[in-house]
Amino acid sequence: MIERLLAMHAASMLKRTLLRMGADDVIVLVDETKALQLKFANNLFSAVQSWSSADLEVFASVKKRCVSTTLKMLSADAVKQCAASIIEFAEALPPNDDFFGIARGPFRYRNIPGIYDSRISKISPDRIVAFVTDALKLSSSLGASRASGVLDVHSSSNFILTSGGVKTAERSTGVYLSIRAFTDKDASGHSLQAARTLHDFRPADSVKEAVHYAMLAASPKQGEAGKYDVLFTPLAVANLLDYLGSAASAFSVEAGLSCLAGKINKQVASDKLTFYDDATYPGGFGATNFDHEGVPTRRNKIIDRGVLKTYLHNTSTAEKYKTATTANAGLISPEPFNLVVEPGEGLFDEMVASIKHGLIVTNLWYTRFNNYEKGDFSAIPRDALLLVEDGKVKHSLRNLRISDNLLRVIRNIKAVGNKPAQIKAWEVETPVISPAVLVSGVTVTRPQ
Amino acid sequence: MVHPRPDESLADFALGIASQLGAGYCEVRIESTTSNGFILKNGVPQIAGFDRLSGISVRFVVDNALGFMATNHLDRAKLKSQLGKAVKITCLTASRSEKISLADEKSVHADYSVKEKEPLSGMKPREKLSILLDAEKAVLDTKANVPSRYLSLSDFVREKLFMNSEGSVIRSRIPRTSFNYLITVAHGDKSCQRYQQYGASGGFEALNPDLPAIMRSEVLAADNNLRSGRLPPEGNVDLICAPNVVGIMVHESVGHPYEADRILGREAAQAGESFVTKEMLNTRIGSEAVNVSDDPTLPSSFGLYLYDDEGVQARKKRLISKGIITEFLHNRETAASLGIKSNAASRAASFEHEPIIRMSNTFMEPGSFSEEELIEGVKLGVYIKNFMEWNIDDRRLNQKYVGSEAYLIKNGRLTTPVFKPMIEIDTPRLYSSIDAVAKNLEFSAGTCGKGEPMQGIPVTMGGPSIRLRNIRLAKSIPNDQ
Numbered sequence: 001m002i003e004r005l006l007a008m009h010a011a012s013m014l015k016r017t018l019l020r021m022g023a024d025d026v027i028v029l030v031d032e033t034k035a036l037q038l039k040f041a042n043n044l045f046s047a048v049q050s051w052s053s054a055d056l057e058v059f060a061s062v063k064k065r066c067v068s069t070t071l072k073m074l075s076a077d078a079v080k081q082c083a084a085s086i087i088e089f090a091e092a093l094p095p096n097d098d099f100f101g102i103a104r105g106p107f108r109y110r111n112i113p114g115i116y117d118s119r120i121s122k123i124s125p126d127r128i129v130a131f132v133t134d135a136l137k138l139s140s141s142l143g144a145s146r147a148s149g150v151l152d153v154h155s156s157s158n159f160i161l162t163s164g165g166v167k168t169a170e171r172s173t174g175v176y177l178s179i180r181a182f183t184d185k186d187a188s189g190h191s192l193q194a195a196r197t198l199h200d201f202r203p204a205d206s207v208k209e210a211v212h213y214a215m216l217a218a219s220p221k222q223g224e225a226g227k228y229d230v231l232f233t234p235l236a237v238a239n240l241l242d243y244l245g246s247a248a249s250a251f252s253v254e255a256g257l258s259c260l261a262g263k264i265n266k267q268v269a270s271d272k273l274t275f276y277d278d279a280t281y282p283g284g285f286g287a288t289n290f291d292h293e294g295v296p297t298r299r300n301k302i303i304d305r306g307v308l309k310t311y312l313h314n315t316s317t318a319e320k321y322k323t324a325t326t327a328n329a330g331l332i333s334p335e336p337f338n339l340v341v342e343p344g345e346g347l348f349d350e351m352v353a354s355i356k357h358g359l360i361v362t363n364l365w366y367t368r369f370n371n372y373e374k375g376d377f378s379a380i381p382r383d384a385l386l387l388v389e390d391g392k393v394k395h396s397l398r399n400l401r402i403s404d405n406l407l408r409v410i411r412n413i414k415a416v417g418n419k420p421a422q423i424k425a426w427e428v429e430t431p432v433i434s435p436a437v438l439v440s441g442v443t444v445t446r447p448q
Numbered sequence: 449m450v451h452p453r454p455d456e457s458l459a460d461f462a463l464g465i466a467s468q469l470g471a472g473y474c475e476v477r478i479e480s481t482t483s484n485g486f487i488l489k490n491g492v493p494q495i496a497g498f499d500r501l502s503g504i505s506v507r508f509v510v511d512n513a514l515g516f517m518a519t520n521h522l523d524r525a526k527l528k529s530q531l532g533k534a535v536k537i538t539c540l541t542a543s544r545s546e547k548i549s550l551a552d553e554k555s556v557h558a559d560y561s562v563k564e565k566e567p568l569s570g571m572k573p574r575e576k577l578s579i580l581l582d583a584e585k586a587v588l589d590t591k592a593n594v595p596s597r598y599l600s601l602s603d604f605v606r607e608k609l610f611m612n613s614e615g616s617v618i619r620s621r622i623p624r625t626s627f628n629y630l631i632t633v634a635h636g637d638k639s640c641q642r643y644q645q646y647g648a649s650g651g652f653e654a655l656n657p658d659l660p661a662i663m664r665s666e667v668l669a670a671d672n673n674l675r676s677g678r679l680p681p682e683g684n685v686d687l688i689c690a691p692n693v694v695g696i697m698v699h700e701s702v703g704h705p706y707e708a709d710r711i712l713g714r715e716a717a718q719a720g721e722s723f724v725t726k727e728m729l730n731t732r733i734g735s736e737a738v739n740v741s742d743d744p745t746l747p748s749s750f751g752l753y754l755y756d757d758e759g760v761q762a763r764k765k766r767l768i769s770k771g772i773i774t775e776f777l778h779n780r781e782t783a784a785s786l787g788i789k790s791n792a793a794s795r796a797a798s799f800e801h802e803p804i805i806r807m808s809n810t811f812m813e814p815g816s817f818s819e820e821e822l823i824e825g826v827k828l829g830v831y832i833k834n835f836m837e838w839n840i841d842d843r844r845l846n847q848k849y850v851g852s853e854a855y856l857i858k859n860g861r862l863t864t865p866v867f868k869p870m871i872e873i874d875t876p877r878l879y880s881s882i883d884a885v886a887k888n889l890e891f892s893a894g895t896c897g898k899g900e901p902m903q904g905i906p907v908t909m910g911g912p913s914i915r916l917r918n919i920r921l922a923k924s925i926p927n928d929q
Contacts, residue, residue: 038541039900041714045541049516049802050534052526053503059495068497072520089498092573098492125537133544148716150900178900180717190717255489256596256632256641332487332495365720370837370850370868371641373596373632378848380841382720399846401839401872426718426900447846447872448920 004032004157007056010074011161017083018060019163023090025102026163027059027331029292034121035154038132042146045132059292059331060086061102064095068331100319103293103329105165110296114283117197120173121155128153135179135207142211144181151203152176158288166294172196174285176424177203180383181210186220186398189213190363190383192235194285194424194431213362216396217384223397223446229358229414230402230442231351231388238423238432239364239379241339244406245277245430247372248302248310250317251333259375259407260308268308269410272344275303277312277328279337285424285431286338295327297337306411312336341434344416351415351438353391359444360386360393364402365427375406378445403445414438454478454502454609456617458522462506463613465528469535471508471515473550475612477757478504479799483604484573488580490597491588496573503799509550510535511542514781518800551783551790553760555615560754562622564651568603571652576601579627579659586660587631592671595639596632601625603652606798616759624648624750624906625655626893633667635674640868641836642666642852647750647893647906654748669833669853669865677867678856680921686829687871687916688822688857691890693832693849694812694911699894701875702740703810703909705844706767706775707793708782715804718900720842723875724773726786733773734879737815737914740768742777744792744808750893751907753795757803760792767810771879777805797903804899812911815885819913822884824860830869830921831855831862848872870922878916886913 011028018026037049056071067090071082132151139147152175159169177193191209195201232240247258260268269275279297281287291297293315301309313321314329328334352360359381367379379402387394417435424431459476466474480502487494504527505518515538517530580599587594605623610616626647632639644666648654656662689697705722709715712726743764744753754762758780765775778786779794782805795806823831832851840847854866873881891910897903 036537037900041716042546042712043544045513045545046714047514047516047802048534048538048541049518050530050537051517051800052519052521052530053800054520066495068495070499070501072501085498089496089573093496093577094493094574096493096495098489098494125533125540129537129540132541136544146713148713150717178717182716188716251489254596255598256630257598365842366839368837368839369641371632371639372630373639373641376837378837378839380839380846382842399841399874401846401848403848426902445848445872445922447848447874448877 006074007032007054008159010056010079011159013076013079014058014083015161015163017080018086021083021087023060023062025061027102027293028161029057030159031055031156033154033156035152036128038128038151040132040136041148043136057331058086060090061099062087062090064099065090065093066096066099098316098320100316102162102164103295103315103325105294107166107294107296109168109289112280112282112287112289114200115196115287116171117173119198120153120175123153131177131203135177135203138204138207139179139181139211142208143183144211144214145183147179147181149177149179160290160294162294164294168290168294170289175201177206178425179206179210181214183214183218187214187217188383189217190235192423192425194422196283196285200283213384216386216393218396220396220398223400225444225446227441228444229355229438229440231355231358231360231436231438233362233436234421234423234434235425236361236364237434237437238425238428239367240406240409241341241432241434242428242430243367244410245336245339248312248336249334250311250313250321253311257372259373261373263308266308267306268407269303269306270413271306272413272416273303273306273410274301274342276301276340277336277338278340281338281340281433284338284433285422288337291327291329292331293329295325295329297327300326336430339430339432341416343418343420343435346415346417346438348417348419348436351417351436352388352393355388356390358388360388377406378403399446401445402442404443409439409442412440414440454480454607456609458504459609459611461524462504462527462531463611465531466506466508467613469532471510471535473613474506474508475610475758476504476506477799478609479606481604481606483602484576485602486577486580486600488584488599491584493577505799506531507802508535509548510538512547513538513542513545514548516802548781549784550780551788553780553790556755556759556761557617558755559619561620562649562752564623565653566651568605568623568651583659583663586663587667590664590667592667593634594631594667595634598630600628610757610759612759618755618759620755622649622752623651625652627655627659631666633670633674635671638674640670640674640852642670643836645893645895648748649750649752650748673853673865673867677865680830680866680869681828684918684920686826687919688826688829688831688913689916690833690913691888691911692834692892694914695892695909696835696838696849697878698740698812698911699807699810699909700840701844701847701878702767703742703807706777707805708776708778709805711776712782712785715898719898723843723845728773731773732771733876734768734771735882736770737882737885738768738771738879739813741766741813742807742810746809749809749908751808753808756792756794757796758790758794760790762792765791777807779803779805795905797905801899801901801903806898806905807896807907809891809908811889811891811909812885812914814887814889814912817884817886819886819888822886822913822915823857823862825884825915826857827859829857830866831857832869845875847875871919872922873919881916881919882914883917884915888912
């Protein structure tokens with residue numbers, strides 16, 4: 001609490017000092033986080049890690065020259081030195097003609113439900129350890145020969161102060177389990193639980209899913225290249241949707257990192273796909289009350305029944321694109337917070353039954369783009385990869401690669417499941433809430 | 449702003465507290481990092497920034513279990529409190545913990561720094577930004593259609609103090625620079641992209657001095673490829689892969705699978721495991737021509753260090769010698785489990801991260817041929833100079849590399865450009881297909897990701913040009929159609 005008060009005082013002093021020294025816009029973000037991670041491998045704990053940090057991030061513009069820094073020392077002298085360094089640094093730069101200022105508040109905020117749980121911030125060490133030991137016992141009892149993963153618990157306190165009249169704060173918590181169960185060297189299943197409250201945290205569900213897939217993955221055969229209908233489970237499709245969400249940032253559009261450039265109001269996907277960035281999603285792992293300019297967050301429909309409706313903006317990119325901010329400001333560029341696919345009507349088993357010749361992909365990794373603007377990419381199925389023939393799972397496969405185009409994949413969505421899952425994974429940076437998604441005619445390749 | 453030098457008395461204090469709390473082994477890292485960064489997007493300077501960060505981490509073994517804590521509060525009372533909590537919860541895991549033992553090491557007293565001929569602190573922000581503006585100008589001067597240009601430059605100096613309960617005290621100061629670009633070159637409806645990172649340790653003299661020439665060459669080659677590139681030849685052909693491609697190959701399918709923590713399963717839920725088992729040591733994985741090493745001591749390299757983050761003196765590791773697997777990458781924990789000494793591959797991205805097994809500068813050792821001789825030995829094949837897309841499965845067997853700048857080889861001579869030749873091959877076949885290695889050793893920089901929380905760490909990867917016989921080249925997938 002004392003650190004927080006010190007940081008808030010330093011933030012206030014820094015803002016005043018910077019404005020007095022000639023800054024036009026100032027944003028100060030204070031983030032205080034405590035986190036704990038239990039890492040386990042081969043059914044044993046392999047490390048216990050804990051962190052405690054307080055960061056004071058600063059953004060300032062001086063005559064359209066934009067500078068960011070992080071301040072750790074909170075004394076009056078340190079604040080003055082930091083302000084002087086920012087001004088000196090800014091004066092040495094040419095102007096950023098893409099910068100049009102920050103949002104003007106003050107704003108009213110609604111309190112997003114389900115992003116803070118006081119029980120997590122006070123959780124006992126014994127209970128945290130028990131989450132893992134219980135998960136390992138359950139995975140063994142269900143038939144896994146070994147399991148690896150992490151359990152993370154964190155609580156954060158954030159405060160923002162801007163020259164646009166913003167002064168607000170929020171608290172958040174999170175608890176996360178990632179478990180990869182093995183029934184053999186080549187047979188594994190991976191599942192995750194990402195929750196902001198203990199009420200929403202159901203580790204046993206993830207253990208059961210990971211072991212279930214590990215069982216199905218037993219005795220994999222070499223797969224063949226070709227075209228397949230692919231049913232992506234939530235974990236697998238989240239990997240691709242994370243890239244699609246990033247591609248919606250106006251910054252990505254300009255940097256050559258987006259296959260959505262020039263496609264506003266165009267049909268970019270199947271009409272089965274409605275895709276949001278929703279920082280207000282109750283219990284969303286990336287949900288937050290305000291963006292990094294302090295603008296109240298909202299639900300932004302990026303793709304509506306296949307039609308691209310908007311890019312994600314901060315105040316500056318919105319001005320450039322002659323629209324309003326979508327409240328997606330990061331200090332450098334607009335970013336998605338919490339990506340959401342609108343559930344469809346597909347029952348998982350019915351979607352499997354509808355596949356004549358296809359695959360179930362339960363995890364995807366190492367997605368790399370040959371051309372971000374065109375959307376050409378490849379990615380590798382990991383863990384259980386199942387061959388489906390005439391609506392039935394035949395056996396597991398190995399050693400295949402999805403080599404296709406992101407726009408073609410979303411255009412070929414045949415069905416969207418009715419049961420969303422929240423995903424935050426090692427390779428899914430922005431939290432994604434999505435059901436399983438069935439895509440027709442996906443190109444699959446194999447090595448020589 | 450004056451940045452305090454890492455404080456030995458604070459490290460001593462942490463070691464003392466850990467010992468009082470029952471830790472049998474303990475190590476402390478205190479770091480101070482100064483950094484600057486600049487972004488130029490389509491010719492417009494975006495945000496620029498500077499940071500001066502410091503913090504402390506303590507890693508310890510208590511009741512044979514491994515614990516770690518990190519904080520940027522350098523206050524002793526807070527450090528003592530957090531360390532107490534960290535030890536307590538680590539003890540709670542001990543009954544179901546891997547029994548940690550560390551390979552023996554002598555205590556070390558060392559103090560080293562990488563010299564800067566052109567100190568990073570001596571260059572003003574505008575001068576640093578001018579490096580990007582010059583590169584941008586070189587791109588525009590080609591008159592090719594380059595609709596998006598994303599260029600970034602960063603420099604950082606890390607001062608580190610390492611101390612452990614065995615008496616080691618190691619101070620280091622390593623400055624590094626990094627330049628990255630992503631450019632899109634278009635011609636009609638076709639386009640291609642190139643991403644590349646350059647990085648080095650040292651002052652600004654260590655960064656490639658001719659970045660404008662590199663950018664110009666990239667754009668002209670991409671434009672030529674778009675205008676005149678043909679599909680790669682059908683069937684199996686011979687390949688010449690240039691240093692940039694060889695570097696990523698050895699990083700992905702030699703360096704990573706030889707990390708002993710992956711072999712032993714510790715990263716199973718993150719970066720994955722390995723097709724390599726400890727029993728495969730001293731067995732054949734490639735042809736006699738294949739020699740691959742990892743060497744953190746290479747001067748001016750991006751991946752340079754002289755002592756790892758467990759205080760072990762760095763040395764060159766020979767991962768493959770004449771096609772035989774000869775060494776894995778180890779920390780003290782994995783070395784102990786195999787009954788050997790650590791070879792100093794333990795690195796942490798910052799004080800906030802636990803040290804884990806990482807590569808440094810991984811490369812194929814040069815052979816005796818010239819690149820021209822390799823090409824002359826190919827009747828029909830493809831020369832691949834660099835790449836864009838690549839990936840590999842999490843056991844490091846099934847890999848793909850898609851060429852960017854590439855040329856058809858006919859009767860020993862380079863002819864027309866080839867559009868996106870795609871190698872998709874398994875690891876033993878890749879290294880068994882190499883029949884000749886040139887002597888033109890070159891390195892590329894990269895930021896390698898591993899661990900949870902993710903740790904991006906500076907590395908280089910390289911090699912000379914190599915010749916592979918009888919390889920199937922897949923055609924690239926056409927753009928969105």
